[in-house]
Amino acid sequence: MDQGPGTSVVIIDDHPAIVSGVAAWCAAADPPIRVVDTGDRLAVACAGPGRSADVVVFDLRLRPGPPAFRELQQLTDAGRRVVVYSQHDDAGTVLQCLELGAATYLTKAEGKEHLIPAVRAVAADRPYAAPALSGAMAVDRSPGRPVLSDRERDVLIAWFESDSKSLVAERLYLSVKTVETYIGRVRVKYANAGRPATTKAALVARALQDGLIELDEL
Amino acid sequence: MADADPDFLAAHLLRGVRVASTVIATTILVGLALPNVLGALDAYRPAWLVLAWFAVLLAVALVDGVLVLRRRSWGPARWPVAAMILAVSGAALTAVPGPQLVTPADPILGTVGWLGVLLFADRSIRLLAAFLACSPVLTLVYVGFADRLDQPTIARLLLATVSIGGFQLAAGAAAMALRRVAAEASAAAVRQSEIRTAEAVAAQLHADRDGRYEALRDSVVPLLTGMADGSLRPADPGVRQRCAVEAARMRRLFAEADDTADPLGSALAAVIDVAERRGVVVSLSRLGRWVQPPGDVRGMLVDEVAAALLSADGSARVTIGGSEETVAVSVVVERGDVEGGIRDRGDVHITTLTEGDRVWVEARWTRVPAPVS
Numbered sequence: 358m359d360q361g362p363g364t365s366v367v368i369i370d371d372h373p374a375i376v377s378g379v380a381a382w383c384a385a386a387d388p389p390i391r392v393v394d395t396g397d398r399l400a401v402a403c404a405g406p407g408r409s410a411d412v413v414v415f416d417l418r419l420r421p422g423p424p425a426f427r428e429l430q431q432l433t434d435a436g437r438r439v440v441v442y443s444q445h446d447d448a449g450t451v452l453q454c455l456e457l458g459a460a461t462y463l464t465k466a467e468g469k470e471h472l473i474p475a476v477r478a479v480a481a482d483r484p485y486a487a488p489a490l491s492g493a494m495a496v497d498r499s500p501g502r503p504v505l506s507d508r509e510r511d512v513l514i515a516w517f518e519s520d521s522k523s524l525v526a527e528r529l530y531l532s533v534k535t536v537e538t539y540i541g542r543v544r545v546k547y548a549n550a551g552r553p554a555t556t557k558a559a560l561v562a563r564a565l566q567d568g569l570i571e572l573d574e575l
Numbered sequence: 576m577a578d579a580d581p582d583f584l585a586a587h588l589l590r591g592v593r594v595a596s597t598v599i600a601t602t603i604l605v606g607l608a609l610p611n612v613l614g615a616l617d618a619y620r621p622a623w624l625v626l627a628w629f630a631v632l633l634a635v636a637l638v639d640g641v642l643v644l645r646r647r648s649w650g651p652a653r654w655p656v657a658a659m660i661l662a663v664s665g666a667a668l669t670a671v672p673g674p675q676l677v678t679p680a681d682p683i684l685g686t687v688g689w690l691g692v693l694l695f696a697d698r699s700i701r702l703l704a705a706f707l708a709c710s711p712v713l714t715l716v717y718v719g720f721a722d723r724l725d726q727p728t729i730a731r732l733l734l735a736t737v738s739i740g741g742f743q744l745a746a747g748a749a750a751m752a753l754r755r756v757a758a759e760a761s762a763a764a765v766r767q768s769e770i771r772t773a774e775a776v777a778a779q780l781h782a783d784r785d786g787r788y789e790a791l792r793d794s795v796v797p798l799l800t801g802m803a804d805g806s807l808r809p810a811d812p813g814v815r816q817r818c819a820v821e822a823a824r825m826r827r828l829f830a831e832a833d834d835t836a837d838p839l840g841s842a843l844a845a846v847i848d849v850a851e852r853r854g855v856v857v858s859l860s861r862l863g864r865w866v867q868p869p870g871d872v873r874g875m876l877v878d879e880v881a882a883a884l885l886s887a888d889g890s891a892r893v894t895i896g897g898s899e900e901t902v903a904v905s906v907v908v909e910r911g912d913v914e915g916g917i918r919d920r921g922d923v924h925i926t927t928l929t930e931g932d933r934v935w936v937e938a939r940w941t942r943v944p945a946p947v948s
Binding site for chain 2: 446489492495518519521523528
């Protein structure tokens with residue numbers, strides 16, 4: 358699958374400024390992340406060099422109008438690992454993307470802090486949930502949602518509010534590692550719920566392999 | 576305008592009617608009844624009963640004058656007063672000798688009704704009519720007892736009842752008609768003032784929105800043009816800071832668009848606005864829907880955020896989120912100057928954590944106070 362050393366991404370966004378910003382973060386990352394192609398259409402991820410990218414960074418608003426859920430589904434149906442990167446921050450949109458099989462969801466405000474770690478985690482099929490996504494999972498009231506413990510919900514809300522795992526750890530008398538485990542486990546619970554997708558299965562398989570969850574918890 | 580007294584116009588109009596009624600009643604008492612009483616004083620058996628009757632009626636008219644001046648109504652006191660008037664009138668009738676009944680020397684029939692106008696014209700026309708009927712009925716009963724039910728007496732009684740009673744009833748009806756008109760005018764005035772208020776609020780909202788977009792145009796457009804023509808370099812930290820400030824303001828503006836039913840969110844936005852003017856880059860995230868706390872709690876929640884935000888330097892993260900039972904506002908600032916700790920202000924639970932220069936304050940309010948965990 359790898360066409361060269363390190364992780365590779367393809368960026369789909371209709372704003373040249375966003376594309377160059379994401380590309381700049383990728384280039385500055387250590388080790389660098391290769392940007393194999395960019396564009397404002399789905400095609401850049403389906404043909405040419407973009408086909409082999411490990412991760413698709415995908416803007417949910419490719420054009421004026423409703424969010425591009427259909428395109429997202431096409432990507433996840435093709436088994437691509439998608440980091441949705443959007444200015445929408447309402448819980449409904451965020452959860453809809455998870456349901457469609459997006460690997461993770463970042464708001465544009467979270468890009469600077471979270472995009473590079475998210476791309477790395479997603480490339481390895483590991484769960485990643487930035488504050489906006491964590492908050493959305495914590496307040497989810499939809500039928501068929503995964504069951505969260507009170508502790509898990511507390512961690513998610515604190516993470517949403519503080520955007521700092523060390524502050525969450527201090528607040529809830531946990532270690533940073535435990536905070537990460539809580540967040541990751543909730544993300545995996547979501548991967549195991551709703552409509553099945555290969556990307557979700559990969560996330561769950563990896564979590565089992567890493568010991569993040571046990572088989573009997575599923 | 577919204578708290579204008581809807582009865583103001585009615586009270587204003589009806590005061591004129593009451594003043595007129597009081598003047599009429601007093602004039603009739605003093606100018607008509609008194610000369611008649613004095614002229615026939617020798618005929619009454621006993622005279623003091625009729626004089627006492629006159630004194631009671633005059634007293635009622637004077638009290639009514641005082642009430643009018645003080646803009647007050649008789650209220651429930653009207654009932655005992657009406658009963659007292661009828662009682663003394665009945666008693667006074669017995670002092671009038673048979674031949675004098677229903678003549679100018681019998682002032683009772685024509686006078687009592689005017690006091691009824693004073694007492695009942697702000698209630699209902701039926702009550703007034705009932706009271707007006709009492710005086711001829713009393714006279715009729717007494718005339719019957721005095722065995723003077725002859726044709727001329729009956730005719731005089733009928734004539735007096737219809738002419739004088741009709742006068743009194745008309746005065747009361749006029750007052751009541753005016754009262755209805757006044758009530759309608761009041762309601763119309765209130766409706767009009769509500770419409771004016773709504774229009775003013777809408778205009779103010781529109782102006783505020785215009786003002787905010789105006790401010791954005793004034794600050795964002797020069798920034799973008801500057802970067803486009805190369806006079807501002809994105810590599811310059813100052814330019815980057817300006818971009819961050821503008822981006823945060825624009826994000827908040829978009830978030831505000833739907834918050835008219837969210838006083839907490841609006842109050843928070845205002846505090847953020849102030850912080851941004853001081854150069855703090857604020858990001859605001861909202862999560863879910865939250866219960867609106869009472870006004871004093873809202874103030875406390877916003878105060879906690881404001882204290883941290885306005886002591887801050889650099890950037891800050893503000894969040895607001897909750898559910899049907901709870902709402903939490905939170906702020907994380909860099910280089911803030913706030914003491915750590917956990918405390919309660921009323922029903923608001925405040926947690927402050929510090930980590931190096933970073934400060935995190937969360938203020939949470941729960942509708943039903945949760946058991947201490």
